[in-house]
Amino acid sequence: MFDRKYYRALGLEDVYQRVLHGERLSEEQGDLLFACPDILAVGALAHHARKRLHGRKTYYVRNRHINYSNICVNHCRFCAFRRDAGEKGAFTLGQEDILERIQDDQGHPFAEIHVVGGCHPDLALGWFEELFRKIRKLRPEAIIKAFTVAEIAHFARQEGCDTAGILARLKEAGLAMLTGGGAEIFNPELRERICPEKISGREYLSIAGEAHARGIASNCSMLFGHIESHGDRVRHLCALRGQQDKSGGFVCFIPLPFQPEHNELARKLSARGRASARQTARGLDNLRTIAVARLLLDNIPHIKAYWVMLGVKCAQAALHFGADDLDGTIMEEHIGHMAGADSAQAMTRRELEEMIAGCGFTPVNRDALFTPLDPLLDPAPAPCRHSPIKACETPTPAASGVSPLSPARPGPGAGQ
Numbered sequence: 001m002f003d004r005k006y007y008r009a010l011g012l013e014d015v016y017q018r019v020l021h022g023e024r025l026s027e028e029q030g031d032l033l034f035a036c037p038d039i040l041a042v043g044a045l046a047h048h049a050r051k052r053l054h055g056r057k058t059y060y061v062r063n064r065h066i067n068y069s070n071i072c073v074n075h076c077r078f079c080a081f082r083r084d085a086g087e088k089g090a091f092t093l094g095q096e097d098i099l100e101r102i103q104d105d106q107g108h109p110f111a112e113i114h115v116v117g118g119c120h121p122d123l124a125l126g127w128f129e130e131l132f133r134k135i136r137k138l139r140p141e142a143i144i145k146a147f148t149v150a151e152i153a154h155f156a157r158q159e160g161c162d163t164a165g166i167l168a169r170l171k172e173a174g175l176a177m178l179t180g181g182g183a184e185i186f187n188p189e190l191r192e193r194i195c196p197e198k199i200s201g202r203e204y205l206s207i208a209g210e211a212h213a214r215g216i217a218s219n220c221s222m223l224f225g226h227i228e229s230h231g232d233r234v235r236h237l238c239a240l241r242g243q244q245d246k247s248g249g250f251v252c253f254i255p256l257p258f259q260p261e262h263n264e265l266a267r268k269l270s271a272r273g274r275a276s277a278r279q280t281a282r283g284l285d286n287l288r289t290i291a292v293a294r295l296l297l298d299n300i301p302h303i304k305a306y307w308v309m310l311g312v313k314c315a316q317a318a319l320h321f322g323a324d325d326l327d328g329t330i331m332e333e334h335i336g337h338m339a340g341a342d343s344a345q346a347m348t349r350r351e352l353e354e355m356i357a358g359c360g361f362t363p364v365n366r367d368a369l370f371t372p373l374d375p376l377l378d379p380a381p382a383p384c385r386h387s388p389i390k391a392c393e394t395p396t397p398a399a400s401g402v403s404p405l406s407p408a409r410p411g412p413g414a415g416q
């Protein structure tokens with residue numbers, strides 16, 4: 001960290017003292033951190049907090065994403081993923097297709113299967129219960145992490161019961177964790193403008209609390225870099241912190257930068273000349289937001305630098321701004337890529353480890369709940385042979401050259 005005098009000159013002496021002594025920051029201090037002209041000074045505080053929690057450890061997970069369908073009854077303005085049934089580009093994977101994808105990776109012990117899609121009008125809860133039971137048979141070693149809180153609310157409406165009942169049934173079928181998506185930004189006025197049909201922020205927190213009370217952990221998130229102010233971000237983070245004080249089940253916070261392509265909100269911002277201005281400041285804004293999140297979320301253990309949305313270089317830099325996790329191998333991702341994320345579709349374990357070590361940190365292979373795994377029990381995977389889902393119209397970048405620190409990607413079956 002810089003010295004006390006420097007922080008005093010920036011008007012952050014009290015923040016500095018509190019960070020030094022591991023004390024909670026106030027909302028107003030969150031605002032000061034966003035207003036500070038020296039982003040490196042903010043980053044240094046976050047790095048101090050991160051080191052106190054995790055030292056130089058940086059986590060990653062051997063995971064596989066399954067985006068089961070992009071058909072959705074909602075129309076979130078920032079979403080490039082959703083389609084109506086029958087619309088060009090709409091897809092729904094059958095159970096056999098999903099199981100085949102998971103089966104194909106046999107021999108590579110995934111620690112996490114991440115299942116998320118749209119709020120589908122016809123796929124009933126029973127379909128997912130059956131799917132999870134089959135996945136558990138096929139992959140008993142993997143933790144099933146699935147659904148945004150919005151999907152849980154959608155199932156409750158579909159089934160005509162409360163969300164607690166949905167969570168109980170899914171837990172019985174094998175759900176161990178919720179993904180954390182659906183939080184967007186909690187400010188109700190903005191929510192009305194960007195995702196009017198989605199559950200409110202209050203409902204998001206309440207359902208997350210219900211999950212925690214039933215022993216289902218969750219991540220939590222924030223979509224930022226669209227029409228919200230820094231103050232909205234601070235209030236959002238403090239609301240998550242307040243919920244965590246009550247229910248304690250958030251494992252990791254995921255900052256999700258708004259992806260500026262193929263969605264209605266991006267088109268509107270671009271027409272007003274605001275998207276390009278946002279884009280110019282994007283990298284630094286991402287880093288500052290991650291740093292402020294680390295400093296405010298003193299009760300949430302992990303902060304993710306999600307390489308899919310941030311890009312590899314920014315994710316690496318974020319490890320020095322408070323983040324301690326990169327997410328994982330992913331294998332196949334559609335939500336961010338359909339909205340303009342220009343990262344690869346997958347990373348190998350070796351690439352992730354090199355990304356981490358190249359920044360001076362120590363890679364830790366983890367499961368979905370951040371339990372460290374023995375690397376000797378976890379052989380490296382072969383790259384996924386599945387191409388992106390055919391119905392996707394957006395071309396996906398070639399899966400090569402993702403990391404400035406990585407060697408050329410080995411071909412299928414190559415040892416890593």
Ligand code: SF4
Binds near residue numbers: 072076079117150195
């Ligand atoms: S963000 Fe989720 S709920 Fe909203 S439209 Fe997209 S898929 Fe549907």
